[in-house]
Amino acid sequence: MSNEGTTAGKFQMTPFNMVAGVIVILGVIVTILRFTGGLGAVTNLTDYNPWGIWIGFDLLVGVALSAGGFVTSAAVYIFGLKKYHSAVRPAILTAFLGYALVVLALHYDVGRPWRLPYPFIVQQGTSSVLFEVGACVALYLTVLFIEWSPTAMEWLGLKKIRGIVIKLTLLLTIFGVILSTLHQSSLGALFLIAPSKLHPLWYSKYIPIYFFVSAVIAGLSMVIFESTLSHRYFHDKMDETHLAESRGVTLGFGKAAAYTLAGYFLLKVIGVAADNDWHYLATGYGAWFLVELLGFIALPCFVYAVGVREKNTTLIRWAAAWTVLGIILNRFNISLIAFNYHLPASERYFPHWMEVVISVFIVTLGLVLFRFIATRMPIFYEAAGYDDAH
């Protein structure tokens, strides 16, 4: 991405546009292959490994990294931390695009995507954790759309209806927190049904709690991470309030992330103790578990804490990026690496390059849409004549 790329209107041959263009072309080709040849034509999925990176990354990571929306809006509108108000719009936009793309990605993964509404309109499988996930993701995507809509309405000049939507802010925020609590945790609960397939160090009764707490951490870290990138590429779009509050957001969210990571670390240790899994720590999987626990939970927790104490925003930004990596690692561990640990290596899954193409394609779509919206609509600044929102 480059600065020239942020200029609204004309298409320009910037490096970002060229790379994005190539990815989109590849993505379209693989899309055609997927919907003409089936999953077998473009994935390495097997009967032993029915879920690959389209679930492990696109769904699990996508939803976790989109948690910034409910975390930020809850902080500002429920906990009353008004000094973070300028962080709400970018966070809601990130979340809305994140969830929209998760749903798009599911269209590739499920066999008959047009049947995705079936669980709600044809037959309700309420005993399934996936039903809970589906219902909450569908509802929350709607909530995010409404939460995001005032941005577009300001852009389009729909003053009246925007006023009505703004009045719903608190209700939508509370609804969003409930739905997020439910589906963030139940994404973890999906794996509760397979104790014989997920390695004991990752399988725990606490797994729904782990998913929820780590989603909060992911949300906090993504707000910082996104702000780092946005300052680089959309600096000219930011108004004085946004620029003035930004440092406070980084410090405040960094502090919250340090505390939440510390709590998450303790919960993970409690989980190992509760199932008495200590002896597994001496195995190969145990070493890998410790890499995650120490390298991607304890370490960023410490770096965050140091960054906050010394008011070093650069350090906090590095911690945020590292934490995001850690969340990706955790979701991969649970859905792919520690899943099916009992199978011989020949039966294990490794993604096909075309699966990677689709995942990269979808992330690229997200970046392009974010740029499209952030360069045109009031995301980093207050639209003139609409300062009644606070």
Place this chain on the structure above:
Amino acid sequence: MTISRRKFLGWLGAAGLGTTVGSSARAAAKGEFSGFPDSFGVLHDTSLCIGCRLCEKACNEVNELPKPDRPFDDLQVLEERRRTSAGNYTVVNKYGTPANGTPPIFRKNQCNHCLEPACASACFVRAFTKTPKGPVTYDASVCVGCRYCMIACPFEIPTYEYDEALSPRIQKCTLCAPRLEKGLLPGCVDICPTEALSFGIRENLLKIARERIRKFPDRYVPHIYGEHEMGGTSWLYLSTEPFNEIGLREDLGTTPAPTLTAGALGSVPVIVGLWPVLLTGIYAISKRKDKIAAEEQAGAVALAAEQARAESKAELDKALEQAKKEQEAMVKMAVKKALEEAEEKQKAEAEGDAGDSGPSEETDKA
């Protein structure tokens, strides 16, 4: 406007979706279900299996599955470990090496038709049904193709048509449910030449299995696999070697699959009920804190202003007092001066009366 009873109940159902989730979770959590009475099952005595693959052939025929690459009488395929696949509802595998002297053991693998199936509990469109007769059936007409059933199944049985672009189905053994309806035996049981497979009411099969173990204690492992595994399965197994060694996991436990997720689902009503109250409370408290802070600030400002006013008033009063005093002093002084002057004048006049008034004027000027 008229509302039919059905419509009204439909609305009620829609409104109470959250409660439904909760109640079914609770029902699952109680988990006292021990199978439908008089449901059917199959007892697979692996000590009687000769690995002829006739069951595979029969299965292929009655289910009209695609022709395999290698014919069913090719026993070389037994040399490799196979699993169920989209075109293969059942496979026979060979276990044990002839090298250590013991004869190999053959075991047929297929859907075990759990009493409380993981696939059925995991399916968010209820595509799977545990029928009262025993089979776990699948309805492709509602299946979305999410493959969560494959994740959930502890026996790794359901398979998927990965090469179907637009209409992929889950494929698995049906216990020949359509044949059972017609009063026929499952294809595999029907063809088995050695009675390694016995079809019957599950309770009776358990009795037969116990009887065999009792009669031949040296031959069988004293355990009926499937009696309690994952809450019990309609297929039951007898073996002469530990079940682990014939590819049946011994670490699955006896907890039925729905129980594993019942706790998580049970927390839904807790969150739905508690969160709005808690969050509204937090909002109210933070709002009230803001209000109190604002009030305190306003109060402090008012107090400061009051104090300033009082101070300035005191100063003003003091100044006024001072001015008054000064004025009085001046008046006094003026009066005193006037009096003195008057006195002097009087004196001078008195002197003037005695002599001349001129010098007195001169004295004044000097």
